[in-house]
Amino acid sequence: xxxxxxxxxxxKAPHGSxxxxxxxxxxxxxxxxxxxxxxxxVDDGVYQLLQNQDxxxxxSKNFSPTYKALGDYDVSKIYVDQESLExxxxxxxxxxxxxxxxxxxxxxxxxxxxxxxxxxxAEIIEQQDVILxx
Amino acid sequence: MKxxxxxxxGPYTHQASDSAYHFTAAALRAGHEIVRVFFxxxxxxxxxxxxVPPQDDRNISERWSALxxxxxxxxxxxxxxxxxxGLLDGDEAKLAGKDSDNMAPGFxxxxxxxxxxxxxxxxxxxxxxx
Numbered sequence: 475x476x477x478x479x480x481x482x483x484x485x486k487a488p489h490g491s492x493x494x495x496x497x498x499x500x501x502x503x504x505x506x507x508x509x510x511x512x513x514x515x516v517d518d519g520v521y522q523l524l525q526n527q528d529x530x531x532x533x534s535k536n537f538s539p540t541y542k543a544l545g546d547y548d549v550s551k552i553y554v555d556q557e558s559l560e561x562x563x564x565x566x567x568x569x570x571x572x573x574x575x576x577x578x579x580x581x582x583x584x585x586x587x588x589x590x591x592x593x594x595x596a597e598i599i600e601q602q603d604v605i606l607x608x
Numbered sequence: 609m610k611x612x613x614x615x616x617x618g619p620y621t622h623q624a625s626d627s628a629y630h631f632t633a634a635a636l637r638a639g640h641e642i643v644r645v646f647f648x649x650x651x652x653x654x655x656x657x658x659x660v661p662p663q664d665d666r667n668i669s670e671r672w673s674a675l676x677x678x679x680x681x682x683x684x685x686x687x688x689x690x691x692x693x694g695l696l697d698g699d700e701a702k703l704a705g706k707d708s709d710n711m712a713p714g715f716x717x718x719x720x721x722x723x724x725x726x727x728x729x730x731x732x733x734x735x736x737x738x
């Protein structure tokens with residue numbers, strides 16, 4: 475099967491609409507297809523990766539722990555737009571630590587999250603074959 | 609060219625499903641190939657046969673069904689998204705113990721793998737959404 479570069483662009487807040495949850499479901503299913511997968515978080519999408527989310531009072535499912543499993547699904551390229559973080563008074567320390575084990579480096583645990591500028595993100599987008607916006 | 613189409617919004621509420629339809633129909637008229645139309649999020653609501661829009665308005669699900677019949681276009685609803693929103697084919701309805709199905713002709717229920725496969729097979733995957 476052909477391998478393509480897939481980028482999932484997450485633009486919406488994690489709760490209040492279903493886009494974030496259903497985007498994550500696509501990413502997990504897609505892992506079985508062994509494509510070259512990257513995730514981008516921009517605009518309110520950066521809130522999807524916030525630590526200590528609690529949806530108890532919303533009565534909706536808190537699916538945020540699932541992001542921590544992405545490393546096990548070989549999803550290790552997670553790009554977060556720096557400008558979107560800054561606009562919301564956030565920095566990388568506010569985000570969940572997401573890691574993967576690098577098979578080319580004796581399974582060393584490495585950081586999956588890369589905070590990138592809009593220019594760098596534009597370059598990443600330019601390199602993709604398939605872009606899915608959620 | 610081979611196009612894959614992803615429809616992420618419901619009919620009537622949002623322009624996305626209209627735009628997806630017009631794009632798909634125009635691409636077929638121009639001789640392009642449509643690998644698959646995949647419906648996700650509220651987009652699965654495009655596949656109900658129980659919609660009764662006013663007579664002076666377009667009938668969005670019938671329009672998709674007619675396109676599928678004329679051009680053998682695959683119209684796929686994501687099973688997980690469809691089940692959440694009450695879009696069921698005969699088998700799903702029976703399995704879930706429901707008294708009716710509501711799938712419009714030409715639509716089928718399948719998994720998200722069909723979306724990824726469309727991305728792999730197509731030259732371009734076009735996303736219609738918010």
